[in-house]
Amino acid sequence: MLAKINNFEIDLSKPIDISISLTNTEENPIAWYIEKPVIEPVVFGDWIGKVSEGKSSTNFNNIFFNPHGHGTHTECLGHITNDFYSVNQALKQFFFFAKLITVEPEKIGEDLVITKDHISTSLNVTNASTLLTEKTEAIIIRTLPNQKDKKSRKYSNTNPPYLSEDAATFIRESEIQHLLIDLPSVDKEHDEGKLLAHKAFWNVKDTHQLNADARFEATITEMIFVSDEIPDGNYVLNLQIASFENDASPSKPILYSIVNY
Template sequence: MIAKISNFEIDLSKPIDISIPLTNTEENPIAWYIEKPAIEPVVFGDWIGKVSEGKSSTNFNNIFFNPHGHGTHTECLGHITKDFYSINQSLKKFFFFARLITVEPEKMGEDFVITKEQISKVMNVSGFSKTEAIIIRTLPNLKDKKSRKYSNTSPPYLSEEAAIFIRESEIQHLLIDLPSVDREHDEGKLLAHKAFWNVKDTHNLNSDARLDATITEMIFVPNEIQDGDYLLNLQIASFENDASPSKPVLYAISNFQL
Protein backbone atom coordinates (compact mmCIF):
# COMPACT_ATOMS: atom_id res chain seq x y z
CA MET A 1 0.00 0.00 0.00
CA ILE A 2 1.40 3.39 -1.03
CA ALA A 3 0.40 6.46 0.96
CA LYS A 4 1.01 9.99 -0.34
CA ILE A 5 1.86 12.82 2.05
CA SER A 6 2.43 16.15 0.33
CA ASN A 7 5.23 15.46 -2.17
CA PHE A 8 6.27 12.21 -0.49
CA GLU A 9 5.34 8.60 -1.12
CA ILE A 10 5.39 6.08 1.73
CA ASP A 11 5.24 2.33 1.14
CA LEU A 12 3.29 1.14 4.18
CA SER A 13 3.88 -2.50 3.23
CA LYS A 14 7.59 -2.18 4.20
CA PRO A 15 7.75 -1.24 7.89
CA ILE A 16 11.10 -1.05 9.69
CA ASP A 17 10.47 -2.09 13.29
CA ILE A 18 13.11 -0.61 15.63
CA SER A 19 11.65 -1.95 18.88
CA ILE A 20 13.01 -4.78 21.00
CA PRO A 21 10.43 -7.47 21.83
CA LEU A 22 9.71 -8.30 25.46
CA THR A 23 10.21 -11.94 26.45
CA ASN A 24 10.52 -13.97 29.64
CA THR A 25 13.84 -15.49 28.56
CA GLU A 26 17.45 -14.66 29.33
CA GLU A 27 17.56 -12.93 25.91
CA ASN A 28 15.49 -10.01 27.20
CA PRO A 29 17.52 -6.83 27.80
CA ILE A 30 17.56 -5.59 31.39
CA ALA A 31 18.44 -2.28 33.02
CA TRP A 32 18.07 -0.75 36.47
CA TYR A 33 18.93 -3.78 38.63
CA ILE A 34 15.73 -5.76 38.18
CA GLU A 35 15.06 -9.36 37.15
CA LYS A 36 13.79 -10.50 33.75
CA PRO A 37 10.05 -10.18 32.90
CA ALA A 38 7.64 -12.90 33.96
CA ILE A 39 5.05 -14.31 31.57
CA GLU A 40 3.13 -17.15 33.17
CA PRO A 41 -0.32 -18.73 33.02
CA VAL A 42 -3.01 -17.91 35.55
CA VAL A 43 -3.59 -20.73 38.03
CA PHE A 44 -6.88 -21.37 39.89
CA GLY A 45 -6.52 -24.49 41.99
CA ASP A 46 -5.77 -27.30 39.57
CA TRP A 47 -6.79 -25.19 36.54
CA ILE A 48 -3.89 -23.74 34.53
CA GLY A 49 -4.46 -21.18 31.78
CA LYS A 50 -2.30 -22.97 29.25
CA VAL A 51 -3.68 -25.08 26.42
CA SER A 52 -0.68 -27.41 26.36
CA GLU A 53 -1.38 -28.37 29.99
CA GLY A 54 -4.67 -29.91 28.85
CA LYS A 55 -6.97 -28.13 31.29
CA SER A 56 -7.75 -24.92 29.41
CA SER A 57 -9.17 -24.04 26.01
CA THR A 58 -7.18 -20.78 25.98
CA ASN A 59 -3.76 -19.44 26.85
CA PHE A 60 -4.37 -16.96 29.68
CA ASN A 61 -1.15 -15.36 30.91
CA ASN A 62 -0.21 -12.79 33.48
CA ILE A 63 2.69 -10.55 32.48
CA PHE A 64 4.93 -8.78 34.99
CA PHE A 65 7.39 -6.26 33.59
CA ASN A 66 8.85 -2.80 34.07
CA PRO A 67 8.62 -0.54 31.01
CA HIS A 68 11.80 1.38 31.89
CA GLY A 69 13.97 -1.66 32.53
CA HIS A 70 12.74 -4.38 30.21
CA GLY A 71 12.90 -3.05 26.67
CA THR A 72 11.74 -0.39 24.25
CA HIS A 73 9.58 2.16 26.00
CA THR A 74 8.29 5.70 25.52
CA GLU A 75 8.04 8.10 28.44
CA CYS A 76 6.65 11.56 29.12
CA LEU A 77 7.83 14.17 31.60
CA GLY A 78 5.73 12.44 34.24
CA HIS A 79 8.74 10.16 34.60
CA ILE A 80 10.52 12.86 36.65
CA THR A 81 7.76 15.08 38.11
CA LYS A 82 6.08 15.10 41.50
CA ASP A 83 2.67 15.48 39.87
CA PHE A 84 1.29 12.66 37.74
CA TYR A 85 1.43 12.90 33.96
CA SER A 86 0.49 10.01 31.70
CA ILE A 87 2.16 9.00 28.44
CA ASN A 88 -1.31 8.02 27.21
CA GLN A 89 -2.47 11.62 27.66
CA SER A 90 0.77 13.24 26.49
CA LEU A 91 1.15 11.40 23.17
CA LYS A 92 -1.91 12.06 21.01
CA LYS A 93 -0.34 11.99 17.54
CA PHE A 94 1.56 8.99 16.23
CA PHE A 95 3.12 9.86 12.85
CA PHE A 96 6.13 12.17 12.62
CA PHE A 97 8.85 13.20 10.18
CA ALA A 98 12.01 11.79 11.71
CA ARG A 99 15.76 11.79 11.14
CA LEU A 100 17.92 8.77 11.89
CA ILE A 101 21.51 9.63 12.82
CA THR A 102 24.49 7.54 13.90
CA VAL A 103 27.07 8.76 16.41
CA GLU A 104 29.99 7.27 18.30
CA PRO A 105 29.95 8.57 21.88
CA GLU A 106 33.14 10.39 22.89
CA LYS A 107 35.33 9.34 25.81
CA MET A 108 35.16 11.90 28.62
CA GLY A 109 36.96 10.78 31.76
CA GLU A 110 35.42 7.43 32.70
CA ASP A 111 32.31 8.02 30.59
CA PHE A 112 31.25 7.88 26.95
CA VAL A 113 29.08 10.87 26.06
CA ILE A 114 27.03 12.02 23.05
CA THR A 115 27.89 15.70 22.62
CA LYS A 116 26.12 18.74 21.26
CA GLU A 117 28.75 19.01 18.52
CA GLN A 118 28.02 15.49 17.30
CA ILE A 119 24.28 16.10 17.18
CA SER A 120 24.49 19.53 15.55
CA LYS A 121 26.84 18.25 12.85
CA VAL A 122 24.41 15.64 11.61
CA MET A 123 21.30 17.72 12.17
CA ASN A 124 22.54 20.70 10.16
CA VAL A 125 22.21 18.98 6.79
CA SER A 126 19.52 19.21 4.15
CA GLY A 127 16.33 17.32 4.87
CA PHE A 128 12.84 18.00 6.09
CA SER A 129 12.08 21.63 6.79
CA LYS A 130 10.27 20.40 9.91
CA THR A 131 11.91 17.37 11.54
CA GLU A 132 9.76 16.35 14.50
CA ALA A 133 11.73 13.40 15.85
CA ILE A 134 15.38 12.37 16.11
CA ILE A 135 16.49 8.75 16.29
CA ILE A 136 20.01 8.22 17.66
CA ARG A 137 21.90 5.02 16.82
CA THR A 138 25.16 4.66 18.75
CA LEU A 139 28.38 2.93 17.75
CA PRO A 140 29.43 0.22 18.14
CA ASN A 141 26.03 -1.06 17.04
CA LEU A 142 26.19 -4.71 18.03
CA LYS A 143 23.24 -7.10 18.01
CA ASP A 144 23.76 -7.85 21.69
CA LYS A 145 22.01 -4.54 22.43
CA LYS A 146 18.84 -6.60 22.01
CA SER A 147 19.73 -8.76 25.02
CA ARG A 148 22.29 -6.70 26.96
CA LYS A 149 22.32 -6.54 30.77
CA TYR A 150 22.96 -2.84 31.41
CA SER A 151 22.91 -2.67 35.20
CA ASN A 152 26.13 -1.26 36.66
CA THR A 153 27.83 -1.00 33.24
CA SER A 154 27.83 2.83 32.92
CA PRO A 155 26.36 2.97 29.38
CA PRO A 156 26.92 6.06 27.20
CA TYR A 157 24.52 8.95 27.66
CA LEU A 158 23.48 12.31 26.24
CA SER A 159 25.14 15.49 27.49
CA GLU A 160 22.93 18.22 28.92
CA GLU A 161 24.11 20.57 26.15
CA ALA A 162 23.11 18.05 23.48
CA ALA A 163 19.65 17.69 25.03
CA ILE A 164 19.24 21.47 25.10
CA PHE A 165 20.28 21.68 21.44
CA ILE A 166 17.71 19.01 20.49
CA ARG A 167 15.00 20.88 22.42
CA GLU A 168 15.93 24.21 20.86
CA SER A 169 15.81 22.54 17.43
CA GLU A 170 12.09 21.99 18.18
CA ILE A 171 12.43 18.22 18.17
CA GLN A 172 9.41 16.82 19.99
CA HIS A 173 10.38 13.16 20.12
CA LEU A 174 13.79 11.76 21.03
CA LEU A 175 14.58 8.09 20.42
CA ILE A 176 17.83 6.41 21.46
CA ASP A 177 19.28 2.89 21.62
CA LEU A 178 20.47 3.24 25.23
CA PRO A 179 18.66 2.49 28.52
CA SER A 180 18.64 6.18 29.43
CA VAL A 181 19.53 9.58 28.01
CA ASP A 182 21.22 10.22 31.36
CA ARG A 183 24.22 8.80 33.21
CA GLU A 184 23.44 5.58 35.09
CA HIS A 185 24.79 6.87 38.42
CA ASP A 186 24.14 10.62 38.41
CA GLU A 187 22.90 11.29 41.97
CA GLY A 188 19.40 11.91 40.64
CA LYS A 189 20.38 14.96 38.59
CA LEU A 190 18.71 13.73 35.35
CA LEU A 191 20.23 16.63 33.43
CA ALA A 192 19.36 15.42 29.91
CA HIS A 193 15.80 14.46 30.81
CA LYS A 194 15.20 17.85 32.41
CA ALA A 195 16.86 19.74 29.56
CA PHE A 196 14.86 17.99 26.84
CA TRP A 197 11.53 18.42 28.63
CA ASN A 198 12.49 21.92 29.82
CA VAL A 199 11.70 20.95 33.41
CA LYS A 200 13.28 23.40 35.84
CA ASP A 201 11.70 22.11 39.05
CA THR A 202 10.31 18.58 39.29
CA HIS A 203 8.18 19.52 42.33
CA ASN A 204 6.69 22.71 40.87
CA LEU A 205 6.37 22.38 37.12
CA ASN A 206 7.14 25.48 35.07
CA SER A 207 4.50 26.66 32.58
CA ASP A 208 6.79 26.19 29.56
CA ALA A 209 7.67 22.57 30.31
CA ARG A 210 7.13 20.35 27.25
CA LEU A 211 4.09 18.27 28.14
CA ASP A 212 3.74 16.74 24.67
CA ALA A 213 7.40 15.79 24.14
CA THR A 214 8.52 12.16 24.57
CA ILE A 215 11.68 10.15 25.07
CA THR A 216 11.93 6.59 23.74
CA GLU A 217 14.77 4.45 25.06
CA MET A 218 16.21 0.98 24.33
CA ILE A 219 15.44 0.84 20.62
CA PHE A 220 17.58 -1.12 18.15
CA VAL A 221 18.28 0.07 14.59
CA PRO A 222 20.03 -2.57 12.44
CA ASN A 223 23.21 -1.50 10.66
CA GLU A 224 21.69 -1.97 7.22
CA ILE A 225 19.18 0.84 7.84
CA GLN A 226 20.74 3.99 6.40
CA ASP A 227 20.88 7.34 8.15
CA GLY A 228 18.42 9.84 6.75
CA ASP A 229 14.81 10.98 6.85
CA TYR A 230 11.89 8.64 7.52
CA LEU A 231 8.26 8.65 8.52
CA LEU A 232 8.01 7.46 12.13
CA ASN A 233 4.98 5.70 13.56
CA LEU A 234 5.37 5.81 17.34
CA GLN A 235 3.03 3.22 18.83
CA ILE A 236 2.32 2.81 22.55
CA ALA A 237 -0.02 0.75 24.70
CA SER A 238 -2.73 2.80 26.39
CA PHE A 239 -1.24 2.78 29.88
CA GLU A 240 -2.13 5.59 32.27
CA ASN A 241 1.47 5.64 33.46
CA ASP A 242 4.52 7.81 32.96
CA ALA A 243 5.81 5.28 30.43
CA SER A 244 4.56 2.52 28.17
CA PRO A 245 6.22 -0.27 26.23
CA SER A 246 6.33 0.98 22.66
CA LYS A 247 6.83 -0.02 19.05
CA PRO A 248 8.47 2.68 16.94
CA VAL A 249 8.25 1.83 13.24
CA LEU A 250 10.03 3.63 10.40
CA TYR A 251 8.93 3.94 6.78
CA ALA A 252 11.23 4.90 3.92
CA ILE A 253 10.22 7.91 1.85
CA SER A 254 10.39 8.06 -1.92
CA ASN A 255 9.99 11.00 -4.35
CA PHE A 256 11.48 13.16 -1.61
CA GLN A 257 11.41 16.86 -2.54
CA LEU A 258 12.30 19.83 -0.38
Protein backbone atom coordinates in the same frame (compact mmCIF):
# COMPACT_ATOMS: atom_id res chain seq x y z
CA MET B 1 0.69 0.18 -0.58
CA LEU B 2 1.60 3.85 -0.82
CA ALA B 3 0.28 6.52 1.54
CA LYS B 4 0.76 10.27 1.28
CA ILE B 5 1.68 12.52 4.21
CA ASN B 6 2.09 16.22 3.44
CA ASN B 7 2.89 15.42 -0.20
CA PHE B 8 5.47 12.81 0.79
CA GLU B 9 4.83 9.19 -0.18
CA ILE B 10 5.63 6.28 2.11
CA ASP B 11 5.38 2.58 1.36
CA LEU B 12 3.25 1.02 4.11
CA SER B 13 4.14 -2.47 2.88
CA LYS B 14 7.76 -2.05 4.05
CA PRO B 15 7.75 -1.18 7.76
CA ILE B 16 11.09 -0.99 9.59
CA ASP B 17 10.58 -2.10 13.18
CA ILE B 18 13.18 -0.57 15.55
CA SER B 19 11.67 -1.92 18.76
CA ILE B 20 12.98 -4.73 20.95
CA SER B 21 10.37 -7.34 21.81
CA LEU B 22 9.71 -8.31 25.42
CA THR B 23 10.25 -11.96 26.41
CA ASN B 24 10.58 -13.95 29.61
CA THR B 25 13.90 -15.45 28.52
CA GLU B 26 17.53 -14.54 29.12
CA GLU B 27 17.46 -12.89 25.69
CA ASN B 28 15.48 -9.97 27.11
CA PRO B 29 17.52 -6.79 27.74
CA ILE B 30 17.54 -5.57 31.34
CA ALA B 31 18.41 -2.27 32.98
CA TRP B 32 18.00 -0.72 36.42
CA TYR B 33 18.87 -3.70 38.60
CA ILE B 34 15.71 -5.74 38.11
CA GLU B 35 15.13 -9.34 37.03
CA LYS B 36 13.82 -10.48 33.65
CA PRO B 37 10.08 -10.17 32.85
CA VAL B 38 7.67 -12.85 34.02
CA ILE B 39 5.10 -14.28 31.61
CA GLU B 40 3.17 -17.16 33.14
CA PRO B 41 -0.30 -18.72 32.99
CA VAL B 42 -2.98 -17.88 35.53
CA VAL B 43 -3.55 -20.69 38.01
CA PHE B 44 -6.84 -21.29 39.88
CA GLY B 45 -6.50 -24.41 42.01
CA ASP B 46 -5.78 -27.23 39.57
CA TRP B 47 -6.80 -25.12 36.55
CA ILE B 48 -3.89 -23.71 34.51
CA GLY B 49 -4.45 -21.12 31.79
CA LYS B 50 -2.33 -22.91 29.22
CA VAL B 51 -3.74 -25.03 26.40
CA SER B 52 -0.73 -27.35 26.29
CA GLU B 53 -1.34 -28.30 29.93
CA GLY B 54 -4.66 -29.85 28.88
CA LYS B 55 -6.83 -28.00 31.39
CA SER B 56 -7.72 -24.86 29.49
CA SER B 57 -9.22 -24.01 26.10
CA THR B 58 -7.24 -20.75 26.03
CA ASN B 59 -3.81 -19.42 26.86
CA PHE B 60 -4.37 -16.94 29.71
CA ASN B 61 -1.13 -15.34 30.89
CA ASN B 62 -0.19 -12.78 33.49
CA ILE B 63 2.71 -10.54 32.52
CA PHE B 64 4.95 -8.75 35.02
CA PHE B 65 7.41 -6.28 33.58
CA ASN B 66 8.84 -2.79 34.00
CA PRO B 67 8.59 -0.54 30.93
CA HIS B 68 11.77 1.38 31.80
CA GLY B 69 13.95 -1.64 32.39
CA HIS B 70 12.69 -4.38 30.11
CA GLY B 71 12.79 -3.11 26.54
CA THR B 72 11.70 -0.42 24.14
CA HIS B 73 9.56 2.15 25.90
CA THR B 74 8.28 5.68 25.44
CA GLU B 75 8.06 8.10 28.35
CA CYS B 76 6.68 11.58 28.97
CA LEU B 77 7.81 14.24 31.44
CA GLY B 78 5.74 12.48 34.10
CA HIS B 79 8.77 10.21 34.44
CA ILE B 80 10.56 12.89 36.47
CA THR B 81 7.79 15.06 37.96
CA ASN B 82 6.22 15.18 41.40
CA ASP B 83 2.73 15.34 39.88
CA PHE B 84 1.37 12.50 37.76
CA TYR B 85 1.39 12.83 33.97
CA SER B 86 0.55 9.99 31.61
CA VAL B 87 2.29 9.21 28.35
CA ASN B 88 -1.10 8.03 27.05
CA GLN B 89 -2.38 11.58 27.45
CA ALA B 90 0.81 13.26 26.24
CA LEU B 91 1.12 11.38 22.94
CA LYS B 92 -1.93 12.12 20.80
CA GLN B 93 -0.36 12.05 17.32
CA PHE B 94 1.58 9.09 16.02
CA PHE B 95 3.18 9.93 12.66
CA PHE B 96 6.21 12.22 12.49
CA PHE B 97 8.95 13.26 10.10
CA ALA B 98 12.10 11.78 11.59
CA LYS B 99 15.83 11.84 11.01
CA LEU B 100 18.04 8.85 11.81
CA ILE B 101 21.64 9.65 12.74
CA THR B 102 24.57 7.51 13.84
CA VAL B 103 27.06 8.76 16.43
CA GLU B 104 30.08 7.38 18.25
CA PRO B 105 30.04 8.64 21.84
CA GLU B 106 33.14 10.52 22.98
CA LYS B 107 35.32 9.31 25.83
CA ILE B 108 35.20 11.96 28.57
CA GLY B 109 36.84 10.82 31.79
CA GLU B 110 35.30 7.46 32.65
CA ASP B 111 32.21 8.11 30.56
CA LEU B 112 31.11 7.80 26.93
CA VAL B 113 29.11 10.90 26.06
CA ILE B 114 27.00 12.01 23.09
CA THR B 115 27.76 15.72 22.78
CA LYS B 116 26.04 18.68 21.16
CA ASP B 117 28.69 18.58 18.41
CA HIS B 118 27.79 14.96 17.65
CA ILE B 119 24.16 15.94 17.16
CA SER B 120 24.70 19.15 15.19
CA THR B 121 27.32 17.56 12.94
CA SER B 122 25.16 14.53 12.24
CA LEU B 123 22.23 16.79 11.40
CA ASN B 124 24.52 18.95 9.24
CA VAL B 125 23.58 22.09 11.15
CA THR B 126 25.31 24.36 13.64
CA ASN B 127 22.31 26.43 14.63
CA ALA B 128 19.24 24.69 15.99
CA SER B 129 16.87 27.08 14.22
CA THR B 130 17.96 25.84 10.79
CA LEU B 131 16.22 22.53 11.46
CA LEU B 132 12.84 24.22 11.63
CA THR B 133 12.58 24.36 7.84
CA GLU B 134 13.27 20.63 7.46
CA LYS B 135 10.10 19.32 9.13
CA THR B 136 12.19 17.27 11.55
CA GLU B 137 9.84 16.31 14.38
CA ALA B 138 11.76 13.32 15.74
CA ILE B 139 15.39 12.33 16.02
CA ILE B 140 16.57 8.72 16.19
CA ILE B 141 20.06 8.18 17.58
CA ARG B 142 21.97 4.99 16.76
CA THR B 143 25.20 4.65 18.73
CA LEU B 144 28.46 2.96 17.76
CA PRO B 145 29.53 0.28 18.19
CA ASN B 146 26.19 -1.17 17.15
CA GLN B 147 26.42 -4.81 18.22
CA LYS B 148 23.33 -6.97 17.98
CA ASP B 149 23.69 -7.86 21.66
CA LYS B 150 22.02 -4.52 22.42
CA LYS B 151 18.82 -6.53 22.01
CA SER B 152 19.71 -8.73 25.00
CA ARG B 153 22.27 -6.67 26.94
CA LYS B 154 22.29 -6.51 30.74
CA TYR B 155 22.95 -2.81 31.39
CA SER B 156 22.87 -2.62 35.19
CA ASN B 157 26.09 -1.18 36.69
CA THR B 158 27.82 -0.92 33.28
CA ASN B 159 27.81 2.90 32.97
CA PRO B 160 26.36 3.00 29.43
CA PRO B 161 26.86 6.02 27.16
CA TYR B 162 24.50 8.93 27.64
CA LEU B 163 23.44 12.30 26.22
CA SER B 164 25.04 15.50 27.48
CA GLU B 165 22.85 18.28 28.82
CA ASP B 166 23.98 20.57 25.97
CA ALA B 167 23.04 17.94 23.39
CA ALA B 168 19.56 17.55 24.89
CA THR B 169 19.15 21.33 25.01
CA PHE B 170 20.15 21.58 21.34
CA ILE B 171 17.57 18.97 20.40
CA ARG B 172 14.90 20.86 22.36
CA GLU B 173 15.85 24.18 20.79
CA SER B 174 15.56 22.51 17.40
CA GLU B 175 11.89 22.01 18.31
CA ILE B 176 12.27 18.27 17.90
CA GLN B 177 9.42 16.77 19.90
CA HIS B 178 10.43 13.11 20.00
CA LEU B 179 13.82 11.69 20.92
CA LEU B 180 14.59 8.02 20.31
CA ILE B 181 17.85 6.35 21.37
CA ASP B 182 19.31 2.84 21.56
CA LEU B 183 20.43 3.19 25.18
CA PRO B 184 18.62 2.46 28.47
CA SER B 185 18.58 6.16 29.34
CA VAL B 186 19.47 9.54 27.91
CA ASP B 187 21.16 10.22 31.26
CA LYS B 188 24.14 8.75 33.07
CA GLU B 189 23.35 5.59 35.05
CA HIS B 190 24.67 6.95 38.37
CA ASP B 191 24.14 10.71 38.28
CA GLU B 192 22.92 11.46 41.82
CA GLY B 193 19.42 11.98 40.51
CA LYS B 194 20.33 15.04 38.44
CA LEU B 195 18.69 13.76 35.21
CA LEU B 196 20.18 16.67 33.29
CA ALA B 197 19.35 15.42 29.80
CA HIS B 198 15.76 14.49 30.68
CA LYS B 199 15.19 17.90 32.24
CA ALA B 200 16.84 19.76 29.38
CA PHE B 201 14.84 17.95 26.70
CA TRP B 202 11.49 18.42 28.47
CA ASN B 203 12.45 21.93 29.63
CA VAL B 204 11.66 21.00 33.22
CA LYS B 205 13.29 23.46 35.61
CA ASP B 206 11.69 22.23 38.85
CA THR B 207 10.22 18.74 39.09
CA HIS B 208 7.97 19.80 41.99
CA GLN B 209 6.61 23.01 40.43
CA LEU B 210 6.41 22.74 36.65
CA ASN B 211 7.12 25.79 34.55
CA ALA B 212 4.47 26.80 32.01
CA ASP B 213 6.79 26.15 29.05
CA ALA B 214 7.62 22.57 30.03
CA ARG B 215 7.15 20.29 27.03
CA PHE B 216 4.13 18.17 27.93
CA GLU B 217 3.75 16.66 24.44
CA ALA B 218 7.40 15.71 23.97
CA THR B 219 8.50 12.10 24.45
CA ILE B 220 11.68 10.11 24.95
CA THR B 221 11.92 6.55 23.64
CA GLU B 222 14.76 4.40 24.96
CA MET B 223 16.18 0.93 24.29
CA ILE B 224 15.46 0.78 20.57
CA PHE B 225 17.63 -1.15 18.13
CA VAL B 226 18.44 0.10 14.62
CA SER B 227 20.31 -2.45 12.52
CA ASP B 228 23.28 -1.43 10.40
CA GLU B 229 21.33 -2.19 7.23
CA ILE B 230 19.12 0.87 7.82
CA PRO B 231 20.87 3.96 6.39
CA ASP B 232 20.96 7.33 8.10
CA GLY B 233 18.51 9.81 6.68
CA ASN B 234 14.91 10.94 6.62
CA TYR B 235 11.95 8.70 7.45
CA VAL B 236 8.38 8.82 8.59
CA LEU B 237 8.08 7.51 12.14
CA ASN B 238 4.98 5.77 13.46
CA LEU B 239 5.35 5.85 17.24
CA GLN B 240 3.00 3.28 18.75
CA ILE B 241 2.37 2.83 22.47
CA ALA B 242 0.08 0.69 24.59
CA SER B 243 -2.74 2.60 26.31
CA PHE B 244 -1.24 2.61 29.78
CA GLU B 245 -2.09 5.54 32.07
CA ASN B 246 1.49 5.68 33.30
CA ASP B 247 4.56 7.84 32.85
CA ALA B 248 5.85 5.29 30.35
CA SER B 249 4.56 2.54 28.10
CA PRO B 250 6.16 -0.26 26.12
CA SER B 251 6.30 0.97 22.56
CA LYS B 252 6.79 -0.08 18.96
CA PRO B 253 8.43 2.63 16.83
CA ILE B 254 8.16 1.86 13.12
CA LEU B 255 10.05 3.67 10.35
CA TYR B 256 8.91 4.09 6.77
CA SER B 257 11.15 5.17 3.94
CA ILE B 258 10.02 8.26 2.05
CA VAL B 259 9.60 7.21 -1.55
CA ASN B 260 9.70 10.63 -3.20
CA TYR B 261 12.00 12.54 -0.83
